Amino acid sequence: xxxxxxxxxxxxxxxxxxxxxxxxxxxxxxxxxxxxxxxxxxxxxxxxxxxxxxxxxxxxxxxxxxxxxxxxxxxxxxxxxxxxxxxxxxxxxxxxxxxxxxxxxxxxxxxxxxxxxxxxxxxxxxxxxxxxxxxxxxxxxxxxxxxxxxxxxxxxxxxxxxxxxxxxxxxxxxxxxxxxxxxxxxxxxxxxxxxxxxxxxxxxxxxxxxxxxxxxxxxxxxxxxxxxxxxxxxxxxxxxxxxxxxxxxxxxxxxxxxxxxxxxxxxxxxxxxxxxxxxxxxxxxxxxxxxxxxxxxxxxxxxxxxxxxxxxxxxxxxxxxxxxxxxxxxxxxxxxxxxxxxxxxxxxxxxxxxxxxxxxxxxxxxxxxxxxxxxxxxxxxxxxxxxxxxxxxxxxxxxxxxxxxxxxxxxxxxxxxxxxxxxxxxxxxxxxxxxxxxxxxx
Numbered sequence: 138x139x140x141x142x143x144x145x146x147x148x149x150x151x152x153x154x155x156x157x158x159x160x161x162x163x164x165x166x167x168x169x170x171x172x173x174x175x176x177x178x179x180x181x182x183x184x185x186x187x188x189x190x191x192x193x194x195x196x197x198x199x200x201x202x203x204x205x206x207x208x209x210x211x212x213x214x215x216x217x218x219x220x221x222x223x224x225x226x227x228x229x230x231x232x233x234x235x236x237x238x239x240x241x242x243x244x245x246x247x248x249x250x251x252x253x254x255x256x257x258x259x260x261x262x263x264x265x266x267x268x269x270x271x272x273x274x275x276x277x278x279x280x281x282x283x284x285x286x287x288x289x290x291x292x293x294x295x296x297x298x299x300x301x302x303x304x305x306x307x308x309x310x311x312x313x314x315x316x317x318x319x320x321x322x323x324x325x326x327x328x329x330x331x332x333x334x335x336x337x338x339x340x341x342x343x344x345x346x347x348x349x350x351x352x353x354x355x356x357x358x359x360x361x362x363x364x365x366x367x368x369x370x371x372x373x374x375x376x377x378x379x380x381x382x383x384x385x386x387x388x389x390x391x392x393x394x395x396x397x398x399x400x401x402x403x404x405x406x407x408x409x410x411x412x413x414x415x416x417x418x419x420x421x422x423x424x425x426x427x428x429x430x431x432x433x434x435x436x437x438x439x440x441x442x443x444x445x446x447x448x449x450x451x452x453x454x455x456x457x458x459x460x461x462x463x464x465x466x467x468x469x470x471x472x473x474x475x476x477x478x479x480x481x482x483x484x485x486x487x488x489x490x491x492x493x494x495x496x497x498x499x500x501x502x503x504x505x506x507x508x509x510x511x512x513x514x515x516x517x518x519x520x521x522x523x524x525x526x527x528x529x530x531x532x533x534x535x536x537x538x539x540x541x542x543x544x545x546x547x548x549x550x551x552x553x554x555x556x557x558x559x560x561x562x563x564x565x566x567x568x569x570x571x572x573x574x575x576x577x578x579x
Contacts, residue, residue: 145481146535147543148397156397157534160389163190167385172377173303175208175421176275179377183301184278187415191282191392195399199282202432206424207272211500212305212373213421214261219369221258222330225251226362229334233342233351241338248334255327263460264422264501277302277417279425284399285410292408294439295549296512297541298426298503299391300419305373306381319368326365333358386447386529386537387518388415394444394541406549412439419503426506437510440469440548443503444541445518450533452477452484452540455516458505459489460498466513468551469544473515476543482536487518517541 146153166186173180184201192199209217225247232243261268280301285291307315333354342350395413398404405411416425430436445455454473457464470486477484488494497520507514517540529537 145479146539147476147480147546148539152397153535153538156393156538157531159194159393159396160386160534160538161531163392164385164389166190167301167388168382171303171382172380173301173383174305174375174377174380175206175302175418175424176277177377177380179380180302180417181278184280184415184417187280187301187388187392191280191396191413194392194396195282195284197282197284197399199280202279202281202429203276204279204418204424204428204432205274206277206418206421206428207269207274208418208421209272209375210261210266210269210422210424211264211420212262213375214258215369215373216375218255218258218262219366221254222251222362222369223366225254226330226358226366229330229358230355232337233355237341237343240341244334244337248331251330261422263499266422266427269422277421277424279417279429280413280415281429282395282399282413283410284395284402284405284412286402286405286407288410290408291410293406293549294410294412294436295545296412296414296436296439296441296507297391297395297444297545298414298416298441299387299444300416300425300503301383301385301388302417302420302425303380303383304420305375306379307371308374308376308379309371312381315372319372322364322368323372326361326368329358329361330365383446384448386534387444390447390534390537390541391415391444393538394545397542398545404546409549411545412436416503420500423501423503423506426503430506430510437512439512440466440551441504441507441512441514442469442473442541442544442548443507443514443516445503445516446520447518447529447537449519450529450536451519452482452537453487453518454484455487455502455504455518457489458498458501458508459495461501461505463505463508465504465508465515469513469515469548472547472551473517473540473544475547476540480536480539480543482540484517484540517544 167183170179170183173183188199188201228247228250229244232240235243257268306312309315337354342354395411398411414429418424419426454470455465456470474484502516504514504516
């Protein structure tokens, strides 16, 4: 859709103008909180701004939900991996102080330390919440709002969600350059470390040419190790001032989509509640979405439309997390495509066949937690690690808003073939770490 063509869009011209004005204005307002990484002051302030604005726009019951989450889970684990890698190198160099057998055993210890500890930290980097329990926690917030025609008659729920937190950045400004260098330096450094540990255990440093052997087993490992440690430590910094700014577009569009139905409840399907959630700590092992599901077992059968990072006009719908082998709902994915076709909007399915494509799933998607919980879900986004980010035009915002509203309508129109009943849902008490705060005004 080039520009706004009312005959194609499911939204009239007046509503479209109002929505795009809101998206432009509020995404700009959120730029006042550029350092909103998990559990930071900016993230908390951003959550409050979303809560207050949503209440003002819709008069719907809106609240903050506090939860505890480890900020270093996910990308932050690379700092820990760099520290652990440095400790393994210290043990490796200590091995030169012993004899043949002692030196080999200490070298073996450094290798085992690296492989075992590195594996655990890599799982943390990929968002494994079981190992994340050992990390220190801080408080973050989800913003939740609900709207329906008649609370007593609600049988179906549609959740519109996004995340408002920023990702960790690097002290080096050109993050794309940092990522490319890391992909070369880190694997090479690790390979050299493992290779030299094996060679040192096999050859040793005793016998003839001791000085030459020690030089051979120390100089290259020291150089490659220094670069490797720096690559891990500098790739993602947990310091707020280095955060990679969240442009706020996904949050503003998700809010506008929710408000569109909250302000016009006659557009909601019968017996349907619409829920808006903006997740905090989503870039730290999907802390926000997991906390939301733990505290809301009543949404176990809800359908979920998630809006991920929107960094260009290349809109895509994600049908699976290829790296973690998590499939999303065919019904929700098809609803997004049907909305796009009906309105003349270009939307593709995110490819996931090659290794490069799977790299786009490295940090997962908002839909992951919902899919594992059994919720029909899919994610709309516009992000590709292999391409540069691009600013969005007003026409792009119109297309994205139309796409989301149309998809929501089609999702609500689909009948549940096998809806979950109360008996089929395992009763789960709200998390002891979750604190729900009802806020109906500023």
